[in-house]
Amino acid sequence: MxxxxxxxxxxxxxxxxxxxxxxxxxxxxxxxxxxxxxxxxxxxxxxxxxxxxxxxxxxxxxxxxxxxxxxxxxxxxxxxxxxxxxxxxxxxxxxxxxxxxxxxxxxxxxxxxxxxxxxxxxxxxxxxxxxxxxxxxxxxxxxxxxxxxxxxxSSDTIIAPNLSNDNILKSTKPTFDIPFLISTEATKTITDNEKIHIYSHQVSDSIISDVQNKSKKYYTYFEDTYGPTDIDKLVIVVSDSKRSVSYARPNFISLNFDKKFTKTHIKVLAHEIAHLWWLKAELSTWEDWLNESFAEYSALVMYRRDYGKEAMDAYNKRFGDWIKKMEAPPVWGIDKSHERSNAVVTYKGAFRLLDLEEKIGEQQMEKLLNQMHNRQIKTTEALLDLLAELTGQDTSNWFELKLKQ
Ligand SMILES: [Zn+2]
CATH class of the missing domain: 2.60.40 (Immunoglobulin-like)
Structure with a gap:
């Protein structure tokens, strides 16, 4: 890994x-x-x-x-x-x-x-x-x-989500981290819709413009497809920090790479942006799959749009084999303290959503995600009801079984 x-x-x-x-x-x-x-x-x-x-x-x-x-x-x-x-x-x-x-x-x-x-x-x-x-x-x-x-x-630039003009950092929802950065040399760029503020360091202009264009493109696609999000500002930091840890917190993404900025980094970016729509379910229970798998699925849709279906399938094969090899337990009811729970709520669940997409088609899938977001759905039970409403009870039952496999 x-x-x-x-x-x-x-x-x-x-x-x-x-x-x-x-x-x-x-x-x-x-x-x-x-x-x-x-x-x-x-x-x-x-x-x-x-x-x-x-x-x-x-x-x-x-x-x-x-x-x-x-x-x-x-x-x-x-x-x-x-x-x-x-x-x-x-x-x-x-x-x-x-x-x-x-x-x-x-x-x-x-x-x-x-x-x-x-x-x-x-x-x-x-x-x-x-x-x-x-x-x-x-x-x-x-x-x-x-x-x-x-x-x-601090007299230097403070970079953080939800930072007030008088340098006060406040959480917008209960969380587990208090992230911020101090920089004497950050470069700042803002997308024209003013929603995304990108701070970078030791990153080439071409990577910055790539992050900027892709962020705006994904944000626009998600907004057009899923509906407006109430989050008005997202802070993204991009750094060639010689490490492979990227992380996301509410309204904040830290994207890090070591020399090469790859398609996988772009996919992480799409996943984290998608969390502006998919972060309503309870984090501490298995319902978290509604956050992680939906963000991952949204990112995979972007990956397919950018690089084609073959590239997405090739990408998925690696993760699919990995999930198979680890004999991952079902998404349904996954214990969050299970050692495989992150893989299950993120990747296995996203594969289930791709199976569902294959069954009902991309258009119905978009409609499902749009209604999920607009109706503020936070539980699998409500998702299955919505699926039954849009595509029939049989499909909903079929999907429930898939989640239990
Ligand atoms: Zn995520």
Whole structure:
């Protein structure tokens, strides 16, 4: 799989089964690109926690914790030994729950860029990415999805989704990451419809114009076919960052490549843009296939339009063989903690949609997706009802069986 782009989009969360739940983060981060340091002050609000337990939060290796405070009282904590996970140096802050008052905790910490030894995300002066992969904020996936408000103090260009004019970053829906970038050298281009803002670094003009033209083309196609989206701005960052991790967050895409910008990167771009339409279903349950497979299917339709059916079939064969080889479980009811769940909700589900397209035709498929979006469908049950309405009960039953295979 090394050759493929690794898209980390949905991450498991176990909201229902957890004792601890983080509701939101409020705080401030000050970044000094000249001295290569940052300092942060974050208040974490818990929705619930188990009183006999210990809060465990990951934080960047090398980070110095200045204080942990709850209700104006300094509380004690311990730090675990640092470890290296996917090339990222990290450790955990352990805080006894019994010391936390009013479900609120404020952590103040700082770090020097030289301490951040992350192979995939390098803290350079011209282009510095802050996200969950770099552990710059204290986090734990098992504590569920959260909202955030973060004030960013920096004299350089701040690149982020939903950033206000006074540099305040706010989530638009519960999420698992607080992504942003600081750059002293970003190049900015905006598509004529002003919907897509592209920031790039060390990327050739031809790649930028390719990303710009393709983004606009896909956006226009999806809008014409599926109907308008209420998202008014999408931020795309493109960087030749010598790594294969691309990722998407609400209204934000980070597209990365190593020297060569390929058709696969363009397909990732289409997939991430399609999420502006397909992100209504619950992320933590198997219904997430309505987000991932529909985005992947939409991207495959774009791939076919750009490069022809043969090219799409060839592309799919690789993934089809991969899915077969891993003996992927059915899409229906897939447990999100299953090790194959990402492959199933994204690729296996998209193949099922291609099977459906073969059965009902491209036009009916477009109609189905249009109605899915317009009726804000979030569950498979509602999708099957819609399918029955548009194409008959037999087709709907047939598709239900397909999803159970
Ligand atoms: Zn996706």
């Amino acid at each position: 090394k050759k493929y782009i690794f898209v980390i989009v949905t991450i498991l969360c176990y909201q229902l089964s957890i004792a601890q739940k983080i509701d939101r983060y409020n705080g401030e981060i000050t970044i000094d690109m000249n001295n290569r340091t940052y300092q942060a002050n974050l208040t974490i609000n818990f929705g619930s926690y188990n009183n006999v337990d210990t809060i465990k939060l990951w934080i960047q290796g090398g980070a110095k914790i200045n204080s942990v405070i709850s209700q104006r009282k300094v509380i004690s904590y311990t730090l675990t030994e640092e470890e290296l996970v996917y090339g990222s140096r990290k450790k955990q802050i352990l805080i006894p729950v019994q010391d936390i008052k009013d479900k609120t905790l404020t952590i103040t910490y700082n770090n020097h860029f030289d301490e951040i030894k992350n192979e995939r995300f390098q803290y350079k002066k011209e282009w510095t990415e802050f996200n969950i992969y770099t552990d710059y904020f204290p986090w734990n996936f098992e504590y569920g999805l959260f909202d955030y408000t973060l004030i960013i103090n």
